[in-house]
Amino acid sequence: MAGRTQDPQGNKVATGGSVPADDAKTSTRTKKAPARSAGARAKKGDTTATAPAERRSRGSGAKTAPAAAKGASSQPDAQTRIGYYREMVLIREFEQRAGEMYTRAKIGGYCHLNLGEEPTVVGLMAALREKDYLFTNYRDHGYALARGLGTDRVMAELFGREGGVSKGLGGSMHMFDAEKRMLGGYGIVGGQLPPATGAALALTYRGKPGPDAEAVMCQMGDGTTNIGAFHESLNIAAIWNLPIVYVIINNGLGMATTVESASGEPELYKRGCAYRIEGRRVDGDDPAVVRRAAEEMLATAREQRRPGILEVMSHRLRGHSVVDPARYRSKDEVAELKRLDPLPAYREQLIADGILDQKQAEQIEADAVTEVANAIAFADASPEPGPEKLFDYTYATDVPNAPRLMPGDPVLPAGWDSADADNAYAGSEA
Ligand SMILES: Cc1ncc(C[n+]2csc(CCOP(=O)(O)OP(=O)(O)O)c2C)c(N)n1
Ligand SMILES: [Mg+2]
Numbered sequence: 523m524a525g526r527t528q529d530p531q532g533n534k535v536a537t538g539g540s541v542p543a544d545d546a547k548t549s550t551r552t553k554k555a556p557a558r559s560a561g562a563r564a565k566k567g568d569t570t571a572t573a574p575a576e577r578r579s580r581g582s583g584a585k586t587a588p589a590a591a592k593g594a595s596s597q598p599d600a601q602t603r604i605g606y607y608r609e610m611v612l613i614r615e616f617e618q619r620a621g622e623m624y625t626r627a628k629i630g631g632y633c634h635l636n637l638g639e640e641p642t643v644v645g646l647m648a649a650l651r652e653k654d655y656l657f658t659n660y661r662d663h664g665y666a667l668a669r670g671l672g673t674d675r676v677m678a679e680l681f682g683r684e685g686g687v688s689k690g691l692g693g694s695m696h697m698f699d700a701e702k703r704m705l706g707g708y709g710i711v712g713g714q715l716p717p718a719t720g721a722a723l724a725l726t727y728r729g730k731p732g733p734d735a736e737a738v739m740c741q742m743g744d745g746t747t748n749i750g751a752f753h754e755s756l757n758i759a760a761i762w763n764l765p766i767v768y769v770i771i772n773n774g775l776g777m778a779t780t781v782e783s784a785s786g787e788p789e790l791y792k793r794g795c796a797y798r799i800e801g802r803r804v805d806g807d808d809p810a811v812v813r814r815a816a817e818e819m820l821a822t823a824r825e826q827r828r829p830g831i832l833e834v835m836s837h838r839l840r841g842h843s844v845v846d847p848a849r850y851r852s853k854d855e856v857a858e859l860k861r862l863d864p865l866p867a868y869r870e871q872l873i874a875d876g877i878l879d880q881k882q883a884e885q886i887e888a889d890a891v892t893e894v895a896n897a898i899a900f901a902d903a904s905p906e907p908g909p910e911k912l913f914d915y916t917y918a919t920d921v922p923n924a925p926r927l928m929p930g931d932p933v934l935p936a937g938w939d940s941a942d943a944d945n946a947y948a949g950s951e952a
Contacts, residue, residue, distance in 0.1 A: 598810050600877045606648070606809040607868055607878070608886050610640035613664040614865055615890040616673065619898060620663065620680055620694075624844045628902070629680045632709065633694040636664035638839035641864050642771060644668055645812025646834070649820060650739055655703045655725075657718035658741040660695035661771075662707045665741065669704050671697065677897035678904045684911075685904030691915060711776075712749030714740060715768075719755040722764035726827065731765070735824040738766040739816070745776020747790050759829035760797040766829045767819045768794075771806070773838035778850045791833035799829050806836035807864035837862055 597603060617635040624633050636643055639661070647668035650656060658665050666676045671687050679686030680694050688698045688707075697707040705721065708714035718740035725736050746752060747770060759766050770790050774781055782788045791801030800822070804815045812834055819830035839859055841848035851859075872878040878886075 596810075597875075603810070603872060603875075603877055604882075604886075606641070606644050607872060607883075608889075609644045609668055610809070610865055610868065611886055612673070612890045612893060613640045613643060613667055615887075615894045616667060616677070616897070617663060619894050620677070621840075621844045623680065623898065628898075629694065630682065631693045631695075632660065633680070633844045634661040634842065635840060635844065636661055638837035638859070638863065639771060639773065639806065640664060641809045641868065642806035642812055642834045642836045645806075645809035646739065646741070646769060646816050648809065648813040649816035651736075651820075653703065653736050654820070655705055655718075655721050655736065655738045656741070657705050657714040657721070657738065658697075658707060659711070659714060659743055659746065660707065660709045661743070662695065662697045666697035666699070666704060666707075669699075669702050671699050671702055671704060673893050673897040674900040677894070678901040681901040681904065682906065683901055683904035684907050685900060689911070689915065690904075690907045691911070712742065712746045712751040714742065715746075715749075715751045715755040719758055719764060719766060722759065722766035722823075722829075723762060725765055726762070731825055731827045733821070733825055735765060737820050737823040738764075739769060739820070740766060741769045741771060743776060744770055744772040744774070744781045744790055745779065745784060746770070747793055748776075748784055752793075753796075756794060756797045756799055756829070756831075760794075760799055763827040764829050765823040765827050767816065767823055768799075768829065768831050769816070770831065770833045771836050772803075772833050773836045775838060775842070777842045777846075778848075789833075791831055794829075794831040799831055801831040801833065803833040803835065806834040807862075807867065837864070839863060 613636055617637050620629065620633065621635060623629045643664035647656075647665060650669070656665065656669060663676060663680070666687065667673060675685060675687045676697060678684075679688055679690060679692060679697060681690070682693055683690045686692070688696050692698060692707060695707055695709040698704060705717070706714060718738050722738040725738065729735055740755075742752070752768075756768070758764070759768075772781065772790055776784060781790070785793075787793055787795075789803070791803040794801045800819075802815055802819065804811050806812055815832055815834075819832050822828050822830055837859060840846075848856075869878070869883055873880065873883065
């Protein structure tokens with residue numbers, strides 16, 4: 523059913539695009555024509571999520587994402603919340619220093635930061651189990667850190683050094699670690715969706731559904747929902763019952779373009795309606811709310827092999843990338859974003875709840891400063907990959923291409939000798 527509901531913890535959430543045929547029809551019928559103007563956006567945002575206990579003001583058409591229902595009713599224990607704060611502060615410090623390192627020309631190429639999205643990132647990564655698989659877009663530093671790839675190795679990747687997670691050959695947009703099951707880091711908008719969907723298909727060959735089954739999380743931005751690969755992937759996931767959760771980080775903007783001006787259905791969690799994929803929208807400022815919602819959708823993926831869409835309402839505090847001064851934002855919008863910054867709010871809440879005192883909070887912040895400074899020193903000391911490394915990681919296997927194999931088939935025939943690879947390749951071209 524599209525409409526209002528609560529999660530098992532009593533947090534208000536919005537849902538849409540459910541599985542039963544009749545409900546799917548109803549939800550399509552009841553949808554209104556989308557508002558197009560910036561002025562209408564704030565009004566529309568107010569009507570999306572379900573009667574929240576507390577609602578954030580969004581000013582007059584600020585280029586910020588509309589708020590989702592706040593879910594503050596049940597919180598995890600003190601240590602977990604302190605742990606969330608520690609992770610969020612580390613990502614914040616990492617991203618700020620990454621921006622600085624870019625201006626010092628230590629980092630080249632593209633560089634997109636997770637500033638403002640820290641609670642969303644931390645909540646999502648807390649929901650993901652070690653054996654699950656993660657695919658993300660180019661705004662991937664925070665995910666790599668929270669997935670445990672290591673501050674040193676992530677910073678070294680930004681610096682393009684051998685000590686980086688992708689041996690310095692990927693850079694900011696291509697964080698990858700097969701052991702941690704973080705399978706990228708994709709620079710093409712929507713590029714992560716088909717391989718993530720394929721990974722979910724592979725899981726159906728590898729094991730049976732159940733509470734311990736593996737699942738895939740595929741993160742993307744709001745703008746990505748207008749790419750063809752989004753719709754193709756959703757359709758495949760629906761008809762083949764794939765264990766995948768598509769997570770849409772709605773930060774209100776794709777570069778400088780608002781969701782409302784780019785999307786026929788700006789309530790993005792409903793965009794699975796056409797494929798009968800359940801969608802849910804949650805507040806991205808609280809890691810516990812994000813975690814619970816993601817865990818529930820992952821459980822459905824594991825146990826019932828049903829895909830899901832989780833829309834997380836978040837903020838992009840700065841420009842699209844570090845070189846974007848975001849001049850399209852008015853002074854009021856910038857001030858509003860500062861007010862919406864979820865990190866100081868989380869800190870204040872922990873102090874108000876008696877979980878943290880000022881001194882402890884400062885210690886957590888000082889620890890992050892030290893850890894990131896050490897990571898910068900590590901990255902600086904790490905050697906650059908020489909040109910001889912250029913082709914070392916181009917192919918995953920000894921064979922250049924294997925388009926006809928199905929998941930589970932052996933890549934190499936029995937008795938294959940890697941010394942034959944060049945001959946075979948030369949032969950295939952002849
Ligand atoms: C296929 C393709 N088209 C355009 C671009 C240029 N581009 C890079 S990011 C971006 C906006 C994506 O916005 P969104 O999906 O909301 O993600 P966000 O940057 O907000 O995290 C665009 C258009 C691209 N990288 N790939
Ligand atoms: Mg966006």
